[in-house]
Amino acid sequence: MTATTPSVLLATFDLLPDGEPDGALLVEALAERGVEARWVCWDDPAVDWAVADLVAVRSTWDYHRRLPEFLAWARRVEAGTRLLNGSDVFAWNADKGYLIELADAVPVVPTALLADTELAPGLRDALGRWGTVVVKPRTGAGGVGLVVASRTDDPALAGLLAGPWIAQPLVESVRTAGESSVFVLEGEPVAQVDKVAAGEEVRVHPKYGGSSRAVALDPVRADVAREAVRSAAALRGGDLAYARVDLMQWEGQWSLSELELIEPGLYLDVVPDLAGSFADLLADLLARRAERG
Template identity: 55%
Template sequence: MNSVLLATSRDWPAGEPGHETLDKALIARGIDARWAVWDDASVDWVGADLVAVRSTWDYMTRSEEFLAWVHSVEATTTVLNGADVFQWNLDKGYLARLGDVPVVPTRLVVSAAELEATVAEFGDVVVKPRVGAGGIGVTVVRRGNAIALPDAPVLAQPLVTTIHTDGETSVFVIGGEAVSMVNKVPGAGEIRVHEQFGGRTTEVAMSGPESVLALEALRAAAEFTGRPLDYGRVDLLKYDGNWCVSELEVTEPGLYLDVLPANAEVFADLVAARLG
């Protein structure tokens, strides 16, 4: 029986929300899978036939340590997507490298003067840490307010007001296919759609334009390493009347298994295929 380790973090030792559906799907395919905390020194990563990085949601403050761990595991074991993919995906500066793919306008800023110029260009802007997740450290800088650059490297994007009307759409691409989609809306007084900030997530029917753009974005991102990506979640916002990419999550995107239990079956099929 093939052995698979699903990497998680100490805050989620049993796995991501809804993990029971993935556990069952892997067992049904004859796969011996268990969740393991990525920085637990007692875990025998070398003994696994495959490692899938899942809910390692503490990596953003330890990115160098996380990447070193992935490289060490990948030296002897197959890792889905892989260390070189995680390397570029941890820094949201990749948004400036997607070629002709429609992306929410993104400026990589390293000084308060550059941030001030971005505010002059777009008006109200959203400032995000270039290395971060879960909406942590995301702020809004409004035109006319005092501007101070955060300590860490940041990117700035125009505040997309449709977040309050259309929300954010996320398309899950697994094994090269767009398989499911959710819509996420922020809570009152927020622009962040994450549950910890009051956001709500609901399943929506697959739609052509969004799925086509998601596939286009992952194909463009695949050029960074020269091979197709195993999985990814593409977050989209409607900007100037068109869907645009706001982020690509290809390191540890939550599968929203509590909302989309069918994602477990597709992800388990991917794991089985990669095991051969």
């Protein structure tokens, strides 16, 4: 990277050295805007992060297995350059307990915390409130370790990963209306992907048979997504450059199921135009930084 050309490092992990699916589109879109960019693994000791004008965490999809190390890395990076969203936001967003904090501001799929030492009573309470429940790690990604249970001795609970966990009601509409992901850049919704689970599955990811398609941005879902990001930014005391807001229908309204502020996939293989939108965001941030000197 040259001294005169704005530069961006896109953080990924070692199983995806070339970044998220169709990640080359993002590098190309940034080049068209006069920005040099390349994919680098977040834990590569040879990378000098301080040479970049911006660092954007993209497909670091092992962070949940190595959270203390990942957060320590994020703090080191932002000590030398700008890290989008930043380590404090990452630490907050890595614990799905944030859903309870946001429930006062936006519709949220009901969420209960389950502690390691109180799994049985916590689970009994959740089952009493909602019937069948979804249990998943408070720090997790990609639906790994998600269990659907209808009683405390449900054999499915043998699949639980290490706690603590959250419990939520099983949202049956994920198999019909599905889940919507709204992409929010600098506070404004820019695109939407609708996802549907396959068969009796509740996870919408393709590896579980789910399907995704780009759709026109729905104003109702866009409003919920916008408010979710605004509320999260207010809680964290700063701006959020990017977010993916996952929504499900619960009791007749679109409700927040997860807010992805660390490494949300852009679904570039489904919405290739998002590469340009994300590149515009980075180019604008770099231009503002240059104006400030």
